[in-house]
Amino acid sequence: LPTGSHAPRLKENEVESISRFLTENGMSADPIWLVEAHRRGLSLAMAKTVYDQNRERYEGFSRKLRQPAEITGAALFNAFMLDCERHLRNRGYQAI
Amino acid sequence: MNRKESYINDKRRVSYLSSVYYRISHRKSVLIEGGYGAGKTRFLQLIQPKKLKAVWVESLFNVHEMLSAILRDLDYEARASYRKSPGYLKLICALSHFFLLIDEANDLDRRVWPYLKRIIDAGVPIVLAGLPKVRTFLASEHPDILSRLKTLTLYPIEVEDFILQYKDFEPEAIEQIYASVKGDMRKFEEILTDCREKAKELNHAFVGVNLVLSLLSESEQIQP
Numbered sequence: 028l029p030t031g032s033h034a035p036r037l038k039e040n041e042v043e044s045i046s047r048f049l050t051e052n053g054m055s056a057d058p059i060w061l062v063e064a065h066r067r068g069l070s071l072a073m074a075k076t077v078y079d080q081n082r083e084r085y086e087g088f089s090r091k092l093r094q095p096a097e098i099t100g101a102a103l104f105n106a107f108m109l110d111c112e113r114h115l116r117n118r119g120y121q122a123i
Numbered sequence: 124m125n126r127k128e129s130y131i132n133d134k135r136r137v138s139y140l141s142s143v144y145y146r147i148s149h150r151k152s153v154l155i156e157g158g159y160g161a162g163k164t165r166f167l168q169l170i171q172p173k174k175l176k177a178v179w180v181e182s183l184f185n186v187h188e189m190l191s192a193i194l195r196d197l198d199y200e201a202r203a204s205y206r207k208s209p210g211y212l213k214l215i216c217a218l219s220h221f222f223l224l225i226d227e228a229n230d231l232d233r234r235v236w237p238y239l240k241r242i243i244d245a246g247v248p249i250v251l252a253g254l255p256k257v258r259t260f261l262a263s264e265h266p267d268i269l270s271r272l273k274t275l276t277l278y279p280i281e282v283e284d285f286i287l288q289y290k291d292f293e294p295e296a297i298e299q300i301y302a303s304v305k306g307d308m309r310k311f312e313e314i315l316t317d318c319r320e321k322a323k324e325l326n327h328a329f330v331g332v333n334l335v336l337s338l339l340s341e342s343e344q345i346q347p
Contacts, residue, residue: 060305088295088332091295091332091333092332092333092336093333094333094336094337094340098336098340102299102332102336105298105299105302105303106295106298106299106302108302109282109298109301109302112282116281
C-alpha cells in the first residue's frame with residue numbers, strides 16, 4: 028500500500044470544509060460549535076453566502092480589534108456564527 | 124416585580140406568557156422546559172395574574188411537606204404529617220383561587236407526581252419549569268400527566284434583544300459575550316457585571332469590544 032504523501036487521503040467532510048474556509052479567512056473555528064451548526068442546517072454554501080454578505084463587517088471589525096491574532100480569529104468566528112444564526116433563523120431553521 | 128424593569132422584549136417569551144395566562148385562567152397546567160441558564164426562573168417570576176394567587180412550591184420537599192406548605196401559603200394552619208396529608212390534598216383540590224408554581228421540577232421526588240396529577244385534575248393550575256429531562260421522565264413514567272400539560276420550550280434570548288437592552292455596551296461587545304456563553308444567561312449576566320466594573324475602574328463610560336475581549340480571554344471564556 029502507498030504510504031506517506033502517496034497515501035490516499037479521505038475526502039474532507041462538510042464541517043471540515045467549512046472550517047478550512049473560515050480559517051483561510053482569518054477565523055479560529057470552534058469545531059464543536061460548527062458541528063452543532065451543521066447539524067442544524069449550516070452548509071458550506073451557506074457559510075460562504077453568510078461570509079460574503081458580511082465581509083465588510085468582518086473587515087471593519089478586524090481593523091477595530093487590538094488583540095492578539097488568535098483572539099481576533101476567535102472573535103471573528105463568534106461574529107460569523109451569530110450571523111449564521113440570524114441567517115438560519117430567517118430561513119426558518121431552529122437557532123444554533 | 125415591575126414587568127418593564129425585568130423583562131426583555133423577546134417576542135417568543137411575550138407569546139409564552141400570554142399562553143401561560145390563557146392556560147391558567149382555564150384551570151389548565153403548563154410545563155416550561157429549557158436548558159441551564161435559559162431563563163426559566165426569571166420567566167416564572169413574570170407570571171403574575173391579577174385574579175389568581177401564585178403559590179411557589181419547593182421542589183425538594185417531600186409530599187407531606189409540600190401539601191402543608193401550600194396550605195400555609197394560603198393562610199391555613201397546616202403541619203406536615205403523614206396522617207394529615209390525605210385531608211390536605213382534599214382541601215387543596217377543593218380550593219380554586221390560586222395556582223402553583225414549581226421551579227426545578229427535575230428535583231421533584233417521583234412519589235410527588237401522582238399527587239400533582241390529582242391537583243391538576245381538580246382544576247388547580249400548575250406551572251412547572253425544569254430541564255428537558257422532566258419531559259423525558261414524564262413521557263416514560265407518567266404519559267398521562269404529560270398529556271395534561273402544555274409544553275413550552277424556552278430558548279435563550281436572541282442577541283438583538285440584549286443589544287437593545289444594554290445601551291452602555293458596544294453592540295459587538297454584547298455579541299462577543301453572548302457567543303462566548305453559549306446560551307447560559309446566568310453566565311452572561313455575570314460577565315456583563317464584570318465588564319461594567321472593569322470599565323468603571325478604567326473610567327470608561329462605555330463598554331467597548333476590546334475591553335470585553337480582554338476580559339473574556341483572561342477568564343478563558345474565549346479561546347483560540
